[in-house]
Amino acid sequence: MSEKVLIIAEVRDDKLRNVTYESIAAARKISPDGELVGVICSHKDTSNLAEEMIHYGADRVILMENDKLKTYSSEAYTQAILHAINEESPNSIIMGHTSIGKDLSPKLASKLDSGLISDAIDVEVAGENVVFTRPIYSGKAFEKKIITNGLLFATIRPNNIRALDKDASRNGEVSKKEVEIADLRTVIKDVIQKTSEGVDLSEAKVIVAGGRGVKSAEGFEPLYELAQVLGGAVGASRAACDAGYCDYSLQIGQTGKVVTPDLYIACGISGAIQHLAGMSNSKVIVAINKDPEATIFQIADYGIVGDLFEILPQLTEELKKV
Ligand code: FAD
Numbered sequence: 001m002s003e004k005v006l007i008i009a010e011v012r013d014d015k016l017r018n019v020t021y022e023s024i025a026a027a028r029k030i031s032p033d034g035e036l037v038g039v040i041c042s043h044k045d046t047s048n049l050a051e052e053m054i055h056y057g058a059d060r061v062i063l064m065e066n067d068k069l070k071t072y073s074s075e076a077y078t079q080a081i082l083h084a085i086n087e088e089s090p091n092s093i094i095m096g097h098t099s100i101g102k103d104l105s106p107k108l109a110s111k112l113d114s115g116l117i118s119d120a121i122d123v124e125v126a127g128e129n130v131v132f133t134r135p136i137y138s139g140k141a142f143e144k145k146i147i148t149n150g151l152l153f154a155t156i157r158p159n160n161i162r163a164l165d166k167d168a169s170r171n172g173e174v175s176k177k178e179v180e181i182a183d184l185r186t187v188i189k190d191v192i193q194k195t196s197e198g199v200d201l202s203e204a205k206v207i208v209a210g211g212r213g214v215k216s217a218e219g220f221e222p223l224y225e226l227a228q229v230l231g232g233a234v235g236a237s238r239a240a241c242d243a244g245y246c247d248y249s250l251q252i253g254q255t256g257k258v259v260t261p262d263l264y265i266a267c268g269i270s271g272a273i274q275h276l277a278g279m280s281n282s283k284v285i286v287a288i289n290k291d292p293e294a295t296i297f298q299i300a301d302y303g304i305v306g307d308l309f310e311i312l313p314q315l316t317e318e319l320k321k322v
Contacts, residue, residue: 003034006088008081008095009053011040016049018203019096021163024057026123026156027094028164030130035059039084041077043070047174054172057164061172064179071188074103080179082111097155098202105155114151121160138254138277158203159260199233201250206232206263209252212239213268213308220246222312223267229319235259237269253278267308271296
């Protein structure tokens with residue numbers, strides 16, 4: 001059974017992303033009595049984030065510091081994390097299945113000559129095995145996977161494994177390491193942030209998504225209003241992005257983001273298979289569409305047949321009263 005688990009943290013805008021806390025919870029499931037060691041890569045002191053990780057269940061945190069870790073690059077992060085892995089010799093490694101996790105994990109796995117289970121939505125210990133569950137065929141089926149020998153390395157999909165409760169009384173060691181990073185072949189000069197302010201789409205508990213039926217950029221206004229009342233984020237189908245109604249960073253689906261919110265409200269979205277690939281594992285799906293035959297109703301838990309421009313403002317008004 002796995003003993004020491006390394007959890008690779010993900011930081012955005014000086015905060016830990018939720019998937020980091022979820023990764024700690026996954027690590028604890030794998031190793032109920034083992035040591036959970038967090039790793040944070042940064043160009044500056046992130047002791048405050050290390051404390052957060054400890055409050056959410058990590059036993060110890062290592063801060064890998066170097067100026068080259070200011071913005072994410074797979075080259076620099078791979079080097080820093082490999083240092084941590086070589087020093088710690090963990091039995092398992094867990095990280096988020098985010099854009100960064102998807103980029104970093106295969107690279108690390110190949111350097112470590114290990115297997116990798118990606119995009120797991122659950123993990124459990126069954127006898128001698130640690131069994132990961134992951135969706136396949138665009139979420140139509142699930143497979144159970146184990147790594148039979150060597151390092152147990154997995155990425156977990158955000159919003160599926162519940163984080164442990166925060167316990168601010170937990171203490172743990174935080175160590176800093178000025179890590180050496182060789183010259184990089186690619187240097188990030190600037191990051192142009194396109195995503196809107198507010199709730200991060202891939203970690204949002206509520207998503208209000210619009211499709212071609214929204215008809216224009218202005219047509220998205222009622223979706224933003226509803227999302228704001230629900231404390232959620234706005235997403236879109238590819239057709240809406242292609243039509244220029246919103247930025248591609250909002251696209252959900254096979255070639256966009258994969259999301260698993262508690263509530264997904266699809267507005268003016270027909271339910272093409274490529275869109276469903278990104279949202280069909282949402283816990284509750286509400287579809288608003290004026291076509292009663294729209295495919296989206298086949299997977300929706302609640303369907304509203306009607307014009308989204310009439311329904312959304314009413315919904316928003318009612319929810320404001322709650
Ligand atoms: P439509 O299919 O045109 O549906 C619009 C819906 O709005 C209709 O059902 C209509 O009844 C309804 N409607 C219209 N007016 C109103 C109104 N006033 N009130 C209520 N309802 C209204 N798509 C994605 O979304 N994500 C992806 O990642 C993605 N990747 C793709 C990858 C590949 C390789 C390919 C080939 C396609 C991909 N697509 C993707 C495109 C996908 O096939 C569909 O074309 C797209 O999802 C359709 O978007 P839509 O549902 O918004 O538009």
